[in-house]
Amino acid sequence: MQLLMDRILKDGKVIGNDILKVDSFLNHQLDIELFNEMGKEFKRLYKDSEITKILTIEASGIAIASIAAQYFNVPVVFAKKYSGTNMDKDNYEAEVYSFTKNTTYNIKVSKQYINSSDKILLIDDFLANGRALLGLSSIVKQAGAEIVGAGIVIEKAFQGGREIVEKEGIRVEALASIEKMELGKVIFKEY
Amino acid sequence: MQLLMDRILKDGKVIGNDILKVDSFLNHQLDIELFNEMGKEFKRLYKDSEITKILTIEASGIAIASIAAQYFNVPVVFAKKYSGTNMDKDNYEAEVYSFTKNTTYNIKVSKQYINSSDKILLIDDFLANGRALLGLSSIVKQAGAEIVGAGIVIEKAFQGGREIVEKEGIRVEALASIEKMELGKVIFKEY
Numbered sequence: 001m002q003l004l005m006d007r008i009l010k011d012g013k014v015i016g017n018d019i020l021k022v023d024s025f026l027n028h029q030l031d032i033e034l035f036n037e038m039g040k041e042f043k044r045l046y047k048d049s050e051i052t053k054i055l056t057i058e059a060s061g062i063a064i065a066s067i068a069a070q071y072f073n074v075p076v077v078f079a080k081k082y083s084g085t086n087m088d089k090d091n092y093e094a095e096v097y098s099f100t101k102n103t104t105y106n107i108k109v110s111k112q113y114i115n116s117s118d119k120i121l122l123i124d125d126f127l128a129n130g131r132a133l134l135g136l137s138s139i140v141k142q143a144g145a146e147i148v149g150a151g152i153v154i155e156k157a158f159q160g161g162r163e164i165v166e167k168e169g170i171r172v173e174a175l176a177s178i179e180k181m182e183l184g185k186v187i188f189k190e191y
Numbered sequence: 192m193q194l195l196m197d198r199i200l201k202d203g204k205v206i207g208n209d210i211l212k213v214d215s216f217l218n219h220q221l222d223i224e225l226f227n228e229m230g231k232e233f234k235r236l237y238k239d240s241e242i243t244k245i246l247t248i249e250a251s252g253i254a255i256a257s258i259a260a261q262y263f264n265v266p267v268v269f270a271k272k273y274s275g276t277n278m279d280k281d282n283y284e285a286e287v288y289s290f291t292k293n294t295t296y297n298i299k300v301s302k303q304y305i306n307s308s309d310k311i312l313l314i315d316d317f318l319a320n321g322r323a324l325l326g327l328s329s330i331v332k333q334a335g336a337e338i339v340g341a342g343i344v345i346e347k348a349f350q351g352g353r354e355i356v357e358k359e360g361i362r363v364e365a366l367a368s369i370e371k372m373e374l375g376k377v378i379f380k381e382y
Contacts, residue, residue: 021277028278029304030267032260058250063267066254069223076221076254082273084291086212087219100275113220 001041001175005188007034008154014181018156019100026153027060027125032067038175039068042151045173046072046121049148053077053114055140056123057096057107057132064153065123072121077114079107079136088112092142096135099128109139116144127152127174130161137168149173156181157189192232192366196379198225199345205372209347210291217344218251218316223258229366230259233342236364237263237312240339244268244305246331247314248287248298248323255344256314263312268305270298270327279303283333287326290319300330307335318343318365321352328359340364347372348380 013021025031051072056065057079065076080087081096091108098105114120122136133150140147149171155162157177165172177189204212216222242263247256248270256267271278272287282299289296305311313327324341331338340362346353348368356363368380 015277019277023277023279023301024303028268028271028301030257030260030269032257032267033264035257036261059253059269059271059273062250062253063257063269066221066223066226066257067261069221070227070258073224075216076223077219078221078250078254080219080250082250082292084289086206086210086214086291088214098275100277101273110214110219112215 001038003034003037004153004176008176008186012186014184014186017181018159020154020156020178020181020186022154030063032063035064035067038064038153039071041175042068042121042123042173043071045151046149049121050119051121051148052117052119054121054123055079055109055114055136057081057136060125061123064125068123068151077109079109079139081105081107083108092139094135094138096131098131107135107139111143114140114143114145118143118145119148120145121148122150122170124150125153127155127161127165127172128159130164133161133165133170134168137165137170154178192229194225194228195344195367199367199377203377205375205377208372209350211345211347211369211372211377213345221254226255226258229255229344230262232366233259233312233314233364234262236342237340240312241310242312242339243308243310245312245314246270246300246305246327248272248327251316252314255316259314259342268300270300270330272296272298274299283330285326285329287322289322298326298330302334305331305334305336309334309336310339311336312339313341313361315341316344318346318352318356318363319350321355324352324356324361325359328356328361345369
């Protein structure tokens, strides 16, 4: 998606060879106009698929999923990393290791909000090593629901997540795919 | 907002005298169509105010703020409760005690994303004791920006948050205001 790639080149900050900071528009300050264009693109990519629900993970996925949901006319469910006292006790759960936070989360989705007739689109901001998508996929499988595919904003293709996720039989669509980062520059994959 | 009050009566679950669970449409599964109606209502309430940015707090505020932002044509910034290794080091910070999670969070907003010319609308899902709004307000003041007001989905009026927040000079608009909860029932304030 050209608009997104241009924005990454303009406002993304590369740190070392593997961190891309996009705080200014994607995951701290949120450019909702851009999110709408991303939502339309996810809809275009999945226009032939029946989707009943979007599943994402807190926190950065929530806004992207919510804006995109308007183009699919479906509700969003977000997996919780941190459950309060109000959370249901009857949940689907999966472990997800986060490299950026150096923590393993036990993510949870109430059993009430995914059922075996659901056709689920997974949405997240980044695909790096694929751990978050695998965790969400595990939850969908526990519910006996179908995974239609994943919609990712930025794929760091050099971290191998796509291969791991595709091996699970999951279709992966990324709006921008980064081949490598070096000397402070982002180099996108050519198609 | 009648549509919201009807939905709370239909799908909200009262636990004891102070917990209202609205997981099925507001803060775990998200009814994005309803969120659009809420966004329109926030715009109607603040139609005469110039607003440059919406500030909310992760995780439940993010979707509400993002959908509402479409009616104001402004970006969203969300205060982070949990900062990863990628987070800026130069932040506005405030302490917020959460009763539902029995934890004090040190919420953070990068200094890059609020500045002294901003006119800020605060958005959150619940107003109970007011701690989250006070934390957000502290961050806006540290930035030297203006708080136009707060837009809250559900106010638990019996927990005193509005008084505390209004004493700070902040306008508070709630889409549904609960006077009390007893015997499993929600009783709304009459206007």
